[in-house]
Amino acid sequence: MLTNLADVLRNAGLKVVEVPGWKTRGHGPMSGVRGVLWHHTATSAKVSGDYPSERVVLEGNGTTDGPLCNLGLGRSGTWYVISAGLAYHAGTGSHPAVGTNGNGYLIGIEAEHPGTAGNPWPAEQLDSYRRGTAALLKAYGLGADRLIGHKEWAPARKIDPYGLDMKTERAHVENYLRGSPAPGGIESMALDTPWKDTYGNTQTVQGFMAETQRDLNEIHAALLALQKSRIPGDPNMTNGANALMDTVARASITYAMVQDLHRKVDELETGGVDVDAVAARIAEKLGPQIAEAVANKIAERMAA
Structure with a gap:
């Protein structure tokens, strides 16, 4: 059971909400951690709230029983810790470094996003997605190559996370793993992000x-x-x-x-x-x- 999830994210300076019961929730224990799988929730943008998909990822969607992810990511960049155990999120698919058991080996993150055109990812949410993923990969001794998009896991049937180029996202995460801002420069960092200058100030x-x-x-x-x-x-x-x-x-x-x-x-x-x-x-x-x-x-x- 991945009972360190909340601490890993909180220690990275991210806002975390621990959903009651998360430490014992899951379809049994995880088999290990070989990577992180990015999703979007596909909930309508018209639905208000920071993470309106919380109930669905906890209880299921009528077809698949919950939990449907290990972590949720709100529109504000707030993390919702859902399940320390195995969650049904990956489905049929494969990856060279993971095999075919995505649910057992991948930390599933369901980010609140409609998954349709005309809905850009909020900057604070995308920044948090990258930072949190880097923190998780570092905690489990993995590199940025272990960030996988659901559309890469199951390209024939999935499009999530919609609108994000996973090669670019892995480059951003790699830079955060190295402790530097994302490629393209300082614009990827929040303006109130602490920065250490040449003199250590x-x-x-x-x-x-x-x-x-x-x-x-x-x-x-x-x-x-x-x-x-x-x-x-x-x-x-x-x-x-x-x-x-x-x-x-x-x-x-x-x-x-x-x-x-x-x-x-x-x-x-x-x-x-x-x-x-x-x-x-x-x-x-x-x-x-x-x-x-x-x-x-x-x-x-x-x-x-």
Whole structure:
């Protein structure tokens, strides 16, 4: 019996509702854990509530007796712990790493979604789906390759989870397993998600984005000012400014490159760029020692 499900999810920082009796509920014990199977409930979007499918997954659907999953996922991203034991969710199907006994070896998650076009997955729900799945896989020593869509388990008869590309979802889960944001960048993380910066200080993603924007604004302004002041015979050209421009020249940094980086950081607010990718590009162009020297010279220039 998977009696650690609630703790695994809660320790991952997710909101959890423990449905009474879940620790002893099931069609007998699980045979083991070889993966996680994603579903959608197919309940109409017109039905209100965070997880209106709770009663069905507990009691059954008139054809199959409940429990019909181990975990439910509400529209808000809240997890509902349904059954620690075997649940009837997978049905006939197969997977190379699992075999044909999906109910016995796969943790079944029924996410609240109608499974029809015109109903995008709520961002908070999808983020929680990925984070919770990563936490479960980590708890059982499994990799992201063990995330399976029901439509992959039984492609001839299932379409769930509707609208989600499982290859992409496994990439997101893989990145969460490694402790980094999902592919495509910081946009996949909630703005209030804790983020540890280079110096080990914890702040929020939103704060980190704003700080990065301010830093590049300052670099952009300082280099622009230096570029404008670099006129032959200009008496105001200081030794510090000359040194900075020489350092910039050696590092092959151009004003156009700074503008490009500036635009990319602007895109962070719409989720267009991974902060790590921007930082990596800066480091690649400068090298850590030259980057530090440039930063120091810019600080001197701005303080002058």
